[in-house]
Amino acid sequence: MSAAYDQEVITAIYAAFTNDTDLSAAVSGGLWNPDAPQGTDMPYGIYFIVSDVPDRWNAGSAQAESILVQFNYYTTGANTVLTDIFNKHCAVFDEWNDDGTYGDFRMELERKAGPLREPETKILSINMDFRVWLVGPS
Numbered sequence: 001m002s003a004a005y006d007q008e009v010i011t012a013i014y015a016a017f018t019n020d021t022d023l024s025a026a027v028s029g030g031l032w033n034p035d036a037p038q039g040t041d042m043p044y045g046i047y048f049i050v051s052d053v054p055d056r057w058n059a060g061s062a063q064a065e066s067i068l069v070q071f072n073y074y075t076t077g078a079n080t081v082l083t084d085i086f087n088k089h090c091a092v093f094d095e096w097n098d099d100g101t102y103g104d105f106r107m108e109l110e111r112k113a114g115p116l117r118e119p120e121t122k123i124l125s126i127n128m129d130f131r132v133w134l135v136g137p138s
Contacts, residue, residue: 006049009069009105009132013047016092023088026081027073042123043075043085050129066133068110074125082115082126093130105134 010033017031018024029036029044036044050068071089075081094109107130114126 005134006067009049009067010047012105013069013093020088020092023085023092026085026088043073043077043081045071045073045085045089047071066131069107069130069132071128071130072125074123076123079115079124082124086112086126086128089128105132107132 014031014033017027024031027043027045029041031045031047032040034046034048036046048070050070071093073082073085073089075085090109093107109128110131111129112126113128115124116126117124
């Protein structure tokens with residue numbers, strides 16, 4: 001996968017986020033790549049490509065490549081705020097088979113951690129890893 005493909009994934013994620021009114025309303029501070037600006041209102045999220053070295057799988061005559069994207073959401077609110085964000089995020093992205101609107105790939109939840117509260121700042125976070133697949137000729 002190339003830097004151009006990485007950018008396509010990043011752009012597609014942001015477009016899907018902003019086009020979903022439920023998720024974007026729940027994450028009022030926005031979704032940022034790779035970091036949120038200092039002082040961003042909560043709740044907010046960040047996302048970034050964990051590794052752009054693709055995993056490759058052969059399936060018949062097609063080769064599937066995947067990369068890992070991590071999403072982190074933060075709030076000073078209650079656990080229920082992050083539970084709501086998690087559910088809305090998964091409604092948009094988990095098992096997302098894009099029809100070409102944002103790109104030619106699909107996404108699925110691989111791992112979730114949290115919610116966890118940072119003792120000093122009292123900021124609550126949830127972390128999710130999503131596998132992003134692109135299928136093309138081998």
